[in-house]
Amino acid sequence: MSEKLGDVNIGIKKIPSQSVTEEYILERFGKDPTLDEPDPAALFLYEKYLNTSITESLEILQKAIIYHDDDVNFSQSTMEKLILLVEGPEKYASDVEVYETEVKIEAVLINYHSPYPEVRAVCDPFDDPLIPCDTLRAYFLGLLWTIIGTGVNQFFSPRMPNISLSSGILQILMLPCGRLMEFLPNWGFTICGTRYQLNPGPWTYKEQMFASIIFNVSIGGAFAAFYNIITQRLPMFYDEQWATIGYQFLLVFSTQFVGFGFAGIMRRLIVYPVRAVWPTILPTLALNRALAANEPNKTVNGWKISRYGFFLIVFCGAFIYYWLPAYLFEALSFFNWLTWISPQNFNLAAITGSISGLGLNPIPSFDWAVLNSNYPLEVPFYAQVNMLVGAVIAGFVVIPGLYWKNFKWTAYLPINSNLIYTNTGQPYEVREILTNGLFDKEKYQKYSPAYYTAANLVFYGSFFALYPFAIIYTIIIDWKSISLSIKDLWETIKHPRRSIYDNHTDPHSKMMSKYDEVPDWWFTAVMIIAIVMGIACVKGYPTHTPVWGIFFTIGINFIFLIPITLIYSVTGFSFGLNVLVELIIGYTLPGNGTALNILKAYGYNIDGQAQSYITDQKMAHYAKLPPKAVFKGQMISTIFQVFVSVGVVNWQISNISGLCTKTQPEKFTCPGPNSFYAASVIWGVVGPKKIFKSLYPLLQWSFLFGAAAVIPCLLMKKYFKKQTAYFQPTLVIGGLLSYAPYNLTYMTGSFYLSMAFMWYIKRKYIGWWEKYNYVVSSSLTAGVAFSAIIIFFSVQYKPRKIIWWGNTVSYSGADAAGGSLLVLKDGEIFGPPPGQFP
Numbered sequence: 001m002s003e004k005l006g007d008v009n010i011g012i013k014k015i016p017s018q019s020v021t022e023e024y025i026l027e028r029f030g031k032d033p034t035l036d037e038p039d040p041a042a043l044f045l046y047e048k049y050l051n052t053s054i055t056e057s058l059e060i061l062q063k064a065i066i067y068h069d070d071d072v073n074f075s076q077s078t079m080e081k082l083i084l085l086v087e088g089p090e091k092y093a094s095d096v097e098v099y100e101t102e103v104k105i106e107a108v109l110i111n112y113h114s115p116y117p118e119v120r121a122v123c124d125p126f127d128d129p130l131i132p133c134d135t136l137r138a139y140f141l142g143l144l145w146t147i148i149g150t151g152v153n154q155f156f157s158p159r160m161p162n163i164s165l166s167s168g169i170l171q172i173l174m175l176p177c178g179r180l181m182e183f184l185p186n187w188g189f190t191i192c193g194t195r196y197q198l199n200p201g202p203w204t205y206k207e208q209m210f211a212s213i214i215f216n217v218s219i220g221g222a223f224a225a226f227y228n229i230i231t232q233r234l235p236m237f238y239d240e241q242w243a244t245i246g247y248q249f250l251l252v253f254s255t256q257f258v259g260f261g262f263a264g265i266m267r268r269l270i271v272y273p274v275r276a277v278w279p280t281i282l283p284t285l286a287l288n289r290a291l292a293a294n295e296p297n298k299t300v301n302g303w304k305i306s307r308y309g310f311f312l313i314v315f316c317g318a319f320i321y322y323w324l325p326a327y328l329f330e331a332l333s334f335f336n337w338l339t340w341i342s343p344q345n346f347n348l349a350a351i352t353g354s355i356s357g358l359g360l361n362p363i364p365s366f367d368w369a370v371l372n373s374n375y376p377l378e379v380p381f382y383a384q385v386n387m388l389v390g391a392v393i394a395g396f397v398v399i400p401g402l403y404w405k406n407f408k409w410t411a412y413l414p415i416n417s418n419l420i421y422t423n424t425g426q427p428y429e430v431r432e433i434l435t436n437g438l439f440d441k442e443k444y445q446k447y448s449p450a451y452y453t454a455a456n457l458v459f460y461g462s463f464f465a466l467y468p469f470a471i472i473y474t475i476i477i478d479w480k481s482i483s484l485s486i487k488d489l490w491e492t493i494k495h496p497r498r499s500i501y502d503n504h505t506d507p508h509s510k511m512m513s514k515y516d517e518v519p520d521w522w523f524t525a526v527m528i529i530a531i532v533m534g535i536a537c538v539k540g541y542p543t544h545t546p547v548w549g550i551f552f553t554i555g556i557n558f559i560f561l562i563p564i565t566l567i568y569s570v571t572g573f574s575f576g577l578n579v580l581v582e583l584i585i586g587y588t589l590p591g592n593g594t595a596l597n598i599l600k601a602y603g604y605n606i607d608g609q610a611q612s613y614i615t616d617q618k619m620a621h622y623a624k625l626p627p628k629a630v631f632k633g634q635m636i637s638t639i640f641q642v643f644v645s646v647g648v649v650n651w652q653i654s655n656i657s658g659l660c661t662k663t664q665p666e667k668f669t670c671p672g673p674n675s676f677y678a679a680s681v682i683w684g685v686v687g688p689k690k691i692f693k694s695l696y697p698l699l700q701w702s703f704l705f706g707a708a709a710v711i712p713c714l715l716m717k718k719y720f721k722k723q724t725a726y727f728q729p730t731l732v733i734g735g736l737l738s739y740a741p742y743n744l745t746y747m748t749g750s751f752y753l754s755m756a757f758m759w760y761i762k763r764k765y766i767g768w769w770e771k772y773n774y775v776v777s778s779s780l781t782a783g784v785a786f787s788a789i790i791i792f793f794s795v796q797y798k799p800r801k802i803i804w805w806g807n808t809v810s811y812s813g814a815d816a817a818g819g820s821l822l823v824l825k826d827g828e829i830f831g832p833p834p835g836q837f838p
Helices: 022-029 038-051 056-068 076-087 096-112 136-156 167-183 205-216 228-233 246-260 258-272 279-292 307-321 325-329 345-352 381-405 407-412 440-445 456-475 479-494 507-512 520-540 547-571 580-588 593-623 625-657 671-686 690-696 697-708 708-720 729-735 745-764 767-795 807-809
Strands: 004-005 008-012 188-191 194-197
Touching: 022 038, 022 096, 038 076, 038 096, 056 076, 056 096, 076 096, 136 167, 136 205, 136 307, 136 479, 136 625, 136 767, 167 205, 167 279, 167 307, 167 580, 188 671, 205 279, 205 625, 228 246, 228 593, 228 625, 246 258, 246 520, 246 593, 246 625, 258 520, 258 547, 258 593, 279 307, 279 593, 279 767, 307 325, 307 767, 325 767, 381 407, 381 456, 381 745, 407 456, 456 479, 456 547, 456 697, 456 708, 456 729, 507 593, 520 547, 520 593, 547 580, 580 593, 580 671, 580 690, 593 625, 593 671, 625 767, 671 690, 690 697, 697 708, 745 767
Parallel strands: none
Antiparallel strands: 004 008, 188 194
């Protein structure tokens, strides 16, 4: 809490001169005053403090002020403090001893650890290269949990709301397995002078982190397995039965690995720069430190319980509680209580409904699976605020601007759906306009154009605006970082034998420079093999997909990957190139939905897998793991992931009744595949020429609007710098994407939790937050995920329904019915007459 020091607000407590003691300085470096045990990190930093002069410290602070000037993750109060310190003791405090102490403390934290307290909370300022890392048991456990995590996540990926096991969750579950392996016999063997042991001793911090990184790259599932296989195989979509196991494996292998080639370039730009904080990886690092590192159990804000003990308590509570919203009292999940006032009132349901409405509901859910949709305990609070603002704006565009004006016949359709519809208001069946998998103009003129709902129009318009805005804005705002990274990349091209750490002098890069780097040709070889498999896939099956399309999507990713990943590394907000790719492919290969789907998988997954690998590289950077070991582990893990993903999705297609339908009882409604299918029909089969020219000409102006919006945002940042410090317009536009089929239900609860944990508790009780915040997030998610598995296979797979008001009220009104504002009579259509379709 900010207090006065003299007459100046500096963001720290008032420090009398006599209080500047060794104990005070150690506390500022992280030592717990309630413990008598030595704190290695605090002692390390204190030694640096003693050996750092005031002149050197001021130079460090001056450089930090320049480097972090426009850094949204750098604390504003800390920046103000650094400026006062640089201006001199007369500006900061009358007591010279206090002044010099604070100058040296801040300089040591920046120069020998990290300028970000979040990073200091999850890693050490020193490293021991002799600690075992990529051991046989670490590989075994990493791959075991890869299989489990990938299977669970792939299984629940079609569910709405989604349930997933994060890396942090599996990390906690893996710890007791690692401890058990300490009892194995110490057998081993030697290859090329290297000794491999079954039990090299106690389970270490680095083994825990290495195994976590192995499965982190894989547990998200495979994009092509989830989207392409489902939409190609299911009769309700394309019903392409030629897409057999051989085709599936080639496609999934190729799309999963081709992105790794880009990681060799991206690691120089996004991993090693200090400003690339990667906030989404901090929970995993915090848990690893809490569970496996030998740290004293500190008392914080009166809480003594260990992080692991706290995890177990919250995990058990979440496991038991989830039976309520998932099975016993389902109204707690989609808590659409406002619609209960008048269940059949369509207007009320359309605005406040959680299932098919816009979700304008102040108390939307008591289900962690819903509340955690926007990762409220991981994503920074300013990001949550920006995205919520965007979501609210989008809602008000849909309500008065589109739907109730019946713009482009949207009032004849549900207000918030990601499906596409015919001119009779029925779901669109693409097979009605195809001949041998390609667009048939005659059939199309007899059937119908494909129509978007109001929310889907806002979604696509926002996505079209996001691309030019995000690229231009990021390049201008972060030009300092981008230019330095490009120079570094150019130096590497000119001097290929140069170390990748040469231009990075921060303490973590210096520590990592002791390990062997991954040669660039390793990344290139993986990408070439993946491309060859992709060529075999599109040439060996009736995909109607040209080989040049694969190289085309690779080129698109090469252009856009850097700014997109840079945004992700700083803010935690990520968006893919799927919409941009489908638009371009729609122009180049009109009438070909299958080709669009395949190339879209490449266009999306190249940057997705590159980001995934780079994310793990940053975790390895913080945890000080050998880069070559990480590379090998991830390659092997991704192979396992491919087999598991393909196996699970084929089991689901064969065994889950009603998969991807709106009425699927276990909520396997497939929001992702439905959007994927709709996009392939609109932009692949029907084609963007018809959409932009006749059906929705306003959408094409979204690109210009996005580019033009950069100017006022830059002016605001320039002339109202302090007031707009946390204003991130890219995230505001990202918030506009919160609909079709999701809605404010998934944003509002996340905002409340983020305000509580990422703003209030983080400011008032930083010690508690550092120790327990990420544990709360991981334990709740783990408890819900494992509870959901038990519930599905015990009482839902072979249904044992409990029918009572608490399980039926949310689904008995207009919200669940998903009707429309205007209703057609039998035989009526809207839009152009048959034979005159655009």
